Amino acid sequence: MSYEIKINDRISNIEVLSREGNKFSILIDKRCYELDIVEVDKGVYSILHDCRSFNVELVEAKNSKSYHVNTLYETYEVEIIDAETKYLMNRRKDEGEDQNVISSPMPGKVVKILFKEGDLVKAGETVVIVSAMKMESEYKVKQDRKIKRILVKEGDTVNGDQPMVVIE
């Protein structure tokens, strides 16, 4: 069964042609790889291809189908696109969701919220300031926007990827 897989911005077709123990034959787009793949520790893979030794580390991202993937020098965002994901991606496109949310990419503390619900914000203005590890990060809007909902208050602790402000 063939899947679609998204690596950063590249979308590829991927399919396991055959498998015997840890020996895989995998087709990705038109490239066929004969591989020896073992998981040496939770999320840590050792892959041998043509005698070359690759180490790949996975951390599950927002759900069980998306990963942060580290190779020797690079980090990739990988997502397996199944029917569900496609559906969600389409819905997201239709509803314009997500682009309208200001989220904190890291855990931190909300230091300041500079607007209130209903306010109009000019492009480039800072909406919210989050502090983590003695550093403050400002979250701005790129275009003129209106504050629809504010989901946090000053002093709140937020997690990574937690939505803070909904704009329209």
Place this chain on the structure above:
Amino acid sequence: MSYEIKINDRISNIEVLSREGNKFSILIDKRCYELDIVEVDKGVYSILHDCRSFNVELVEAKNSKSYHVNTLYETYEVEIIDAETKYLMNRRKDEGEDQNVISSPMPGKVVKILFKEGDLVKAGETVVIVSAMKMESEYKVKQDRKIKRILVKEGDTVNGDQPMVVIE
């Protein structure tokens, strides 16, 4: 609810009197401990008692109720004795099970089996030889016995605690 717990050869009564987050009040025999207990990694516990910092590491042993426990300099075998365990312990006593089995305490390879089923073995004689890490270990009987069943054959790979020979 009070449990019985076996630490090496000591059997104690143990009970959580109260718990609030990671603060525990625990009664063991007649000793009451006020403790701050957190699991810092899977099976690795940090315990604070009267400002003293203890590090305890657990490895599950033969089932979910028994542990190998490492403290700073010591290793203990700990088993929680619930109704089931008591039942099994009694049955074991009645049937004389387990004492009649020669098991390998470590993974290894069966190098030699010196008797066959039905043979009579004299006290001190070696029944089976297992090899691991370039070292051979001999398993003997302490008293005159009869070989009831042989569960492995020469060349077999055995796991830790795997029964090899049943004697009577």
Place this chain on the structure above:
Amino acid sequence: MIKKVLVANRGEIAVRVMRSCRELGIESVAVYSEVDRKSMHVRYADDAVCIGPAPSSESYLRKDKIIEAAKLTGADAIHPGYGFLSENADFARMCEKEGIIFIGPSPYAIDTMGDKITARKTMIAAGVPVVPGTTEPIHDIKTAIDVIMKIGLPVMIKASAGGGGKGMRLVKNEEDIISAISGAKSEAKAAFGDDAVYIEKYISSPHHIEFQILGDKHGNIVHLFERECSVQRRHQKVVEETPSPIMTQEVRMKMGADAVAAARAVNYYGAGTIEFIVDDNLNYYFLEMNTRLQVEHPITERVVGVDLVKQQINVANGLPLAFKQEDLKQTGHAIEMRIYAEDPDNNFMPSPGVIKHIREPLGLGVRHDGYVYKGYEIPMYYDPMISKLIVWAETRDEAIARMKRALFAYKITGIKTSIPYLHRILEVPDFIKGRYNTHFIEENQQYLKKQNTSTERSIDMAAIAAFVDYITKLESLQTEPNTKQQLGNNWKDFGRKRSALRF
């Protein structure tokens, strides 16, 4: 003699101090904030006391609670580490008053060196060179010219009343002096209504070089040579090395003697650091003194072969230094790099979070001073430094190669770290040549930006690993759960099984 040391700090430095205590047979006490309950220093210590909520102002900076913890646990000494209360003279005084040994210099030395103006005056009196400049405003051109000729070019002329670059002139050539003074003066007059100016030596390519010193309570002071700390980002040191690649033995001896003189001027005891600003011609000027252990102390430990924390404790115990200046020498080359929980490819955004997996670099010539472990959550309240990688080798080139090897083997997942950025620093030609100053990072942006090293194959391998992980999960999900294996035989027999949970 000290029997039990409370370490008033957290993170790698707390663990590092406790290690030396353990080697000396001294017990250690950890203090921790509520979010640091699982922190390594709590696990490593013999005793541990909670001193308050996460914000430093409510815990690690609370002098009263720390003293209280020392009394509760019977600690007879306090080591402040670096940061937090390490350069707080009041805290040192409080310890003294409570009969607890403060492992650090006298409150007098902290105070004197802590105030920039007092420190500068003290250094001038001690004959230690400071950045030449006027201390009084100058109004007439002739005095200005005299002063400039005395200081020597280049100089910076600054409006006394000034700010924001107004009335500032950099003078490099003699023929520009008069026009520069006139220009600065008239600009200052126009902007601030006051034409007075200051003149200061301008150091165009400054190097930050510091000297480690050690003094005892018997008046003995030695230096342990220099550390080159010019690789800085936003005034934060990123790489430190010793010996400095620009140093000569002659200048080293002179600077060392001046560092000792600087320390002697405040009757210094304990470990301290004299920071100098140095130009390309190795003219050097006192910048400030850090009256504590530095983050980068391990490179000195490695090259000189001395455990600085043990020395601090010995001095606090009133012992004389065990060595004289002539006993000390530098062997080989050491480099330190600081690993931060931050995303170097996204404006160095801090990256707190849970360590999912960690593999620390090991082997010949590598020291790794850290405190995080698998499963540990790096809190968002403190400094993002998670560890320090220190390598030693016979030569600088070999040390660089070794550092690359160590960075290659250092794996952390779950958070972003500065490791890829540090890799890139080691590839910058100016760094390799040892020709760099404090402008290094800003001048080498083109080398330090994220390079695209992706090949089609490496992208494919990333995709394949994720895909295989996914389908393996899917398969195990579609198989009937094997509860028996997970929970041991006995659960099932007793019909307790509700479902199989991960624990």
Place this chain on the structure above:
Amino acid sequence: MIKKVLVANRGEIAVRVMRSCRELGIESVAVYSEVDRKSMHVRYADDAVCIGPAPSSESYLRKDKIIEAAKLTGADAIHPGYGFLSENADFARMCEKEGIIFIGPSPYAIDTMGDKITARKTMIAAGVPVVPGTTEPIHDIKTAIDVIMKIGLPVMIKASAGGGGKGMRLVKNEEDIISAISGAKSEAKAAFGDDAVYIEKYISSPHHIEFQILGDKHGNIVHLFERECSVQRRHQKVVEETPSPIMTQEVRMKMGADAVAAARAVNYYGAGTIEFIVDDNLNYYFLEMNTRLQVEHPITERVVGVDLVKQQINVANGLPLAFKQEDLKQTGHAIEMRIYAEDPDNNFMPSPGVIKHIREPLGLGVRHDGYVYKGYEIPMYYDPMISKLIVWAETRDEAIARMKRALFAYKITGIKTSIPYLHRILEVPDFIKGRYNTHFIEENQQYLKKQNTSTERSIDMAAIAAFVDYITKLESLQTEPNTKQQLGNNWKDFGRKRSALRF
């Protein structure tokens, strides 16, 4: 110049060799047996080739497969590590024939030093002291007395035809010589029908001291001082240190010169070790030469400041040594302890298994050369050594304290290890004093047995941790499983949920 090195080994030494290759910019190739697919050397290498099933005879000892792997991956050199094929002259010859550089000495040197009798003769010819003794059987008492007077007391008299202790006599005092010879002869006659005897110098408290040497292909040979290896259990080294606590500078220089002479006698190049047996008066005798890197080489690396693997590669490349004897010196003190997967409290039973959790010791002066990691299963087919802990300090006392600190911080669960046993060695008075010989372990059994350090409180803590773990599991089992959290929101939506599995 060598571009790619195949490491014909596994475990810590394979990783250690690859580290130096990486620093030199040389690619590395791992070979592995079927059970070693997940082993660290496979993960660390640039290339990896499977060479057969688990038993060494079918993989790591298969010369043909290893050469084949080198050709397949384009490796131009092979490093044999220690053990396996490292002292196999045939393998060295095969490499040569196939145009692959063998990183080690010449086949001639391996052969000569590999045969005990040839080696002894070669050493006598080179003027290197060997254990004094007769090589021909002696029949008459007068000759025997002459020989004994020449060798000096004490001596061991052994029946030529003998065995099993029959006809053996230890002579310590001059007045016992005649009766001992007569007794031995008549006992030999009675037992074997032959009264001929051998006489050999008896070393009552032997020390095992070895010298590291390095030679190049241009006839330069230096020594890198001694390693004291007298702490042995069943002829296996357990602790090594340098400098030797019994060595004097004078004897060191003499032994070093003899070690160089020994190596020169076989035109040695590469790294090698001359083992000596030494008595309490520092009389020393050649024992054997190891024509390879030793397990304990890191203590020399630390105290002399030289990367021995890099030196081996440089020599193999035909480069001359970069230093002369007078450039080398010892700084401080280093100790190595070997960590085995074995149960010291159960007759040193091997303990293969899965590493559940590992925390490696770090910090100032600690090097840890290992290869296991969390989740790794130590196979039952190979040597039980899992890592080596090497510490350095200014003095021997400090090094011992540091080793204790490192052992304290070194945590492995899932298997039994020798760590508690090593701890006890460091507490033995004779070890602390540095007064020990090869009888150390057997003479100090009372200190080395498991001590009961349990207190009621520590037993209670063990019980409590297990109990809390148990009831936490029980609770989560009795709660409705929160599938959502475990698998992400999306699973549920699509009704794929069958059960919650741990993955």
